[in-house]
Amino acid sequence: MPSVAGEVRLQTMQTDMLPLTFKKTERLCHRSLIGELFDKGVSFFEFPFKIIYLQLDAKDSLAAEIPAQVLFTVPKRNHKKAVARNRIKRLMREAYRLNKAELYTALQSENKQLVLVFIYTNREMPEYRQAERKIKQAIHRLIHDITKKTSS
Numbered sequence: 768m769p770s771v772a773g774e775v776r777l778q779t780m781q782t783d784m785l786p787l788t789f790k791k792t793e794r795l796c797h798r799s800l801i802g803e804l805f806d807k808g809v810s811f812f813e814f815p816f817k818i819i820y821l822q823l824d825a826k827d828s829l830a831a832e833i834p835a836q837v838l839f840t841v842p843k844r845n846h847k848k849a850v851a852r853n854r855i856k857r858l859m860r861e862a863y864r865l866n867k868a869e870l871y872t873a874l875q876s877e878n879k880q881l882v883l884v885f886i887y888t889n890r891e892m893p894e895y896r897q898a899e900r901k902i903k904q905a906i907h908r909l910i911h912d913i914t915k916k917t918s919s
Contacts, residue, residue, distance in 0.1 A: 789864040795838040795882055804838075804882050809912070813905040815889030816859075820909060823880040834874035837863060838884040845890045855887050855898075862899035866906055873910040883909070 795801060808819040839859045841852040863885070874881055885902070887893070 787865060789860060792833050793836060795836040800882055813901055815887055816901055816905055817886040817888050818905050820881055820883035834871045835881040841887045858895050858898045859885055862902040866903050870906045877913055
């Protein structure tokens with residue numbers, strides 16, 4: 768069984784050397800975009816996540832080199848302690864960071880930009896492997912939805 772460092776090296780080679788970073792420009796921070804996302808966005812469930820996304824035209828406010836901006840949130844109703852909420856968000860960010868390359872290549876090939884939010888809906892603390900598996904499934908579903916809307 769390969770080590771974690773071996774897995775990261777393997778993923779780096781598979782993604783045509785796309786950097787495995789999660790920069791400030793990839794985080795969704797603009798209140799206007801967040802409001803528009805929650806008002807006009809399309810949502811689906813990939814338990815334990817609710818994903819809301821909104822496709823943007825190339826002329827909209829995202830920088831040209833950034834295919835997607837992401838927001839991670841954990842409701843205070845389900846996790847009272849900030850330590851628990853922050854840990855879950857950290858797990859979600861890490862899983863997304865390591866698996867975003869496929870989404871980015873799909874968005875760039877379709878010439879689309881995306882804003883999305885991952886909302887953790889479960890009351891239990893997730894394990895990293897479970898969170899990563901579900902985020903991968905959500906990314907695959909996003910890619911399917913994006914390519915389906917473009918082809919029809």
